Amino acid sequence: MKIVLIGSTGHTNYVVEGLKDNYEDQIVGIAPGSETEEVDSLYQKLAKDYDIKKYNNYIEMLDQEKPDVAAVACHFGDHAQAAIEVLNRNINLFVEKPIATTLSKLAEVKAAYKKSEAKLAAMFGIRYKPWFLTAHKYIKEGAIGEVRLMNAQKSYRLGQREDFYKKRESYGGTIPWVGSHAIDWMQWLSGKDFKSVYASHSTKANKNHGELEVSALCHFDFEDEVAGSVNIDYLRPQNATSHDDDRIRIAGDKGVIEVLKEKVYLINDQIEGNRELPLLAKKEVFADFLNWVKGNGESMITAEESFRVTEAALQARRSADQKKLIHF
Amino acid sequence: MKIVLIGSTGHTNYVVEGLKDNYEDQIVGIAPGSETEEVDSLYQKLAKDYDIKKYNNYIEMLDQEKPDVAAVACHFGDHAQAAIEVLNRNINLFVEKPIATTLSKLAEVKAAYKKSEAKLAAMFGIRYKPWFLTAHKYIKEGAIGEVRLMNAQKSYRLGQREDFYKKRESYGGTIPWVGSHAIDWMQWLSGKDFKSVYASHSTKANKNHGELEVSALCHFDFEDEVAGSVNIDYLRPQNATSHDDDRIRIAGDKGVIEVLKEKVYLINDQIEGNRELPLLAKKEVFADFLNWVKGNGESMITAEESFRVTEAALQARRSADQKKLIHF
Known part of the structure; x- marks a missing residue:
């Protein structure tokens, strides 16, 4: 190729x-x-x-x-x-x-x-990290039953960003750029589609980064009365132990699963206490895409999901700009 | 007395x-x-x-x-x-x-x-736990600078609740009963007042508990473009290690502080890595109230806060019932 x-x-x-x-x-x-x-x-x-x-x-x-x-x-x-x-x-x-x-x-x-x-796939590469693949596997196997509530986090260091980050026109906003990963996890892990979104964002404390929002919060309602939040920030101090602090916690009717600090924890009625799950091996998002292009099976990321998550992120940004609830 | x-x-x-x-x-x-x-x-x-x-x-x-x-x-x-x-x-x-x-x-x-x-104080007793007292102290001392984004959690085991929990009229709803603690932490720890709320809740998966909501999500906008979420659930499995899993994470312009599993973690530019903070001793909420009544200093919980948090919780419940954004 x-x-x-x-x-x-x-x-x-x-x-x-x-x-x-x-x-x-x-x-x-x-x-x-x-x-x-x-x-x-x-x-x-x-x-x-x-x-x-x-x-x-x-x-x-x-x-x-x-x-x-x-x-x-x-x-x-x-x-x-x-x-x-x-x-x-x-x-x-x-x-x-x-x-x-x-x-x-x-x-x-x-x-x-x-x-x-x-064929088309968006770069939702964080799905392929061991902790997210592991959470996905257990959820699909029924470890937490039906998903009811989700809370995802994207937290980054800000550092000094290139100039194009400082303009909405070239950057697009923090909810689409940083948040769309977490928005993707929610629809991918739950299998539920978006119904509405309410969001907020702020450029305060952005250390001379123009129009770049350094904090944001999104509240999605999904099918079947499932709700999910995404909190996003660039407020991680420069000397934190890692660039990012990606998290998701998903509560279902039979248990709770959580990705925290690159580990996965599960509690349900089959498990005593809080069990740390063995991690699956990481995969390569682009290798997965190439295999699909070559006709060797499906990509884990579909074109439909890529479009839907982009739409959800842009609607969330619109909600935050206009301070109103938006129905999909 | x-x-x-x-x-x-x-x-x-x-x-x-x-x-x-x-x-x-x-x-x-x-x-x-x-x-x-x-x-x-x-x-x-x-x-x-x-x-x-x-x-x-x-x-x-x-x-x-x-x-x-x-x-x-x-x-x-x-x-x-x-x-x-x-x-x-x-x-x-x-x-x-x-x-x-x-x-x-x-x-x-x-x-x-x-x-x-x-004199009047509501029973926001969780404030007096060592981890919340400690977070409060460090925030007030400036450890994270200006608060920008907050995410709080209340997660409980459901078990088998008394009949009065099963009716809105006698129970009042999960956002006021369980959520108001977390709503209180946010206004107490940030010192910011509420501006608006959007919330969702659901009775699905409530195991024959009538009108009791087992999952809820609230999105508050505060003064100064500060946002805060509260996720609430009764989905903690019966054999989890504890009845509750109270959390809050607060990101400020100079650091991030977090209450997680009865510990407090701080990262900021003065600290290398993720520092676990030494905990203050717990206090007794009723002893604090009695001292106030006796004229020996102020209570940590004021009447004004008690009313304001109740109002915020009831407005959040109304938002979830009516599926609309509510301004205070």
Whole structure:
């Protein structure tokens, strides 16, 4: 398979890691996806392993290389336009979340996807971490019964972010960028669809990061009277033990499961006390996507989920902007 | 001081524990606060330590004993009426939360309080646990800077509850009964007042507990764009290691503090890694109230907070009932 990269900003490492020990698929080109984006350092790094060409224009790259797969990870406000160009050429698309930063642009990407025969998955790579795979397995096996209540957390260090993070137009907002992971976990782990959302966010205490929100809270109502919250912040101190502090706690009618500090805990009526579960091995999100493209089974992330979670994140952001409850 | 108990249902143990090693104050009477309430077993227990009289009617008890303090802890739907009778007699009132189970009844209690010279505190006794006292101390000392985002949890075992829990009229709802503790922590620890609430709750999976909600989620907006969630459930399995799993995590602009499993953790830029804080000693909520009544300093729980938290809990319940955003 011929693979190209549009952009060098988001989780391009998913692509690189997903190709480790893979000698049949090749990264053949890289181009910036956004006007002020610099791809040279990633190009230099990849040139050690791949016969790769650097382009200044991704349209030219797509038309010339005619790749099987394009991975889009540029400034977040430009994901959607690049995605549309990829899909219009029937090229399989591995795209950084959020797929789009406006609802109208999301509709355009959806339309392009429907017309194309390409496969599509968004980079919800945290699903593939051992602790999330483990939680998923136990929930699907019935360890907590029917899901009733979910609480997810995304907490990051802020540090000093690039300029494009400081504008809503190029960044898209903290709920879509950081929160969409946790929004994805909730629908993936529960199997329940979104019904409504109420959210809040604030740029206070953002240390000169312009329009970037450093705290946010989302309250989703799902089917079957299931509720779920996501709390999001960039308030983790610089000398915390890790960059992030991802969590989810899910209470069901037969038990409670929890991902906390990269471990998974389960309590239910079959278990005495609070049991730490043995972890599944991690998987590679891009390897999973490539297998799907090659016809070797399904990807764990579907196109429908990728669109739905993006929509949910953008509706949550709209709720927070407008301070109102939004029904899906 | 002469103390009477109206009811034997809620946290009457706060009164009993608060009087340990206290030989100057006496419990002189007990009467049911609700029609179907039984106080005999508590009476028998107290009669070993106190010269106490059992009444069938609390009005008669109040008028005959003319106590200095009445503690009200009957069926939750009857707190307000008993509170009004106590306040109308200028007797100091230590009252189980929620003070009232309807907003109109809450307004009546407030009016009675304003007319009286009595002191009043609601039984927000969890504040006095070592982990909450410790979190409070560090926050007030500036350990996390300005509070930006809060997430609190109340999780209980359901077990088999008395019949009065199964009716909204006598029980009042899970957000006021269980959730009001966590709602109290948020306003107490942040010092921020409530602006609006959106909430959900569900009776699904309540194991034949009628109208009792077993899961709930509240999203509060506070002053200064601070947001706070409370997730509440009765979904803790019977063989979990403890009855409850109280938590709060508060992110500020200078650090994050967390109460988790009866410990307190702090991260900020002065601390390497995740520091477990030394715990303060627990205090007795009723002893604190009695000291206030005697003129020896203030109570940690004010009447204003007791009313405000009750109001916030009832507005959250109304939001969940009506599925709409409510402004305070």
